[in-house]
Amino acid sequence: MNQEQIEALHERIPAKERLPPFSNIEKGKKQSKILKKIKSFLPFLDWLPKYKWKEDLKYDIIAGLTVGIMVVPQGMAYASLAGIPPVYGLYASFFAPIIYTFFGTSKHISVGIFAVGSMMVGNVKLRFAPDDIVKTWHENGTLRKEVSRVLGEVDFGFEYNAMDLLSSLTLTVGIVQIIMAIFRLGFITTYMTDQLLSGFTTGSACHVFMSQLNKILGVRMPRHSGVDACGNFS
Known part of the structure; x- marks a missing residue:
């Protein structure tokens, strides 16, 4: 053997x-x-098996309803600030939290659109896809309307509307953010001082307030840019 x-x-x-x-x-x-x-x-693979359904589900439902009630008018207002139909603000407010559920790492953060981002999107729309000029007048008891197409600063060589432009912008920004997440570039924010963040927040608040004065007063004012924007408004 x-x-x-x-x-x-x-x-x-x-x-x-x-x-x-x-x-x-x-x-x-x-x-x-x-x-x-x-x-x-995918952090949800870690916390989902540990989730206490009987203890936490009812509180999460109440929190979700509370946030939803607040987000609906907020999303519509931010869409108006960006110069797009309000329904797109609801889309942005609905899909962002769902995606963050799977990729987010904090249960206390608020995800969605905000005023500064809406204004930046609105500025892009104003430069490259401005609204058409509509003139109305009465002639022999008939209301007549004339629409004049306004071209943007850059001719891309093909026709597009505002939503085509903003969808492309959103996709591009999303791809850049995904690349930054893959390479873990979040540490860059640690080099931003408190003074920088405070100045940015204060300046953004003033900018948002000034941009809404024409709607508060009910008058149409031409847009201005630069340091003399307040002087031009007055």
Whole structure:
């Protein structure tokens, strides 16, 4: 009886097929690192199995209804600030939290559109896809209307509307943010000082307030840019 027959009789693993010492531990470590990497990109895989449905679900439903009631008028207002139909503000307010559910890392953060982003989008629309000029007048008891097409600053060589432009802008910004997330560039924000953030927030608030004065007063004012914007308004 040779060695192979003895090993087969006693149901032992042949020497050639035996794993080296501590190989299972090393394999487990590699699997753990891969799983940890996946959970860093998809955090819901970590917290969803630990979710306490009986204790937390009712409170989350109340919180969701509260946020939803607030987000509906807010989304419509921000869409108006961007110069687009209000329904697109509802779309942006609805889909952003759903996506953040799977990729987000904080349960206290508020996700969605905001005033500064809406104004930046509105400025792009004003430059490249301005609204048409509509003139109305009465002639012999008949209301007549004349629509004049206004061209943007850049001729792209093909026809497009405002939503085509803003959809492309949103897609481009999203791709850039995904690339930044892959390379973990969030650490750059740590180099922004408190003074910089305070100045940006204060300036944004003043800019939003000034941009809404024409709607508050009910008058149409031409848009101005630069340091003398307040002087031009007055």
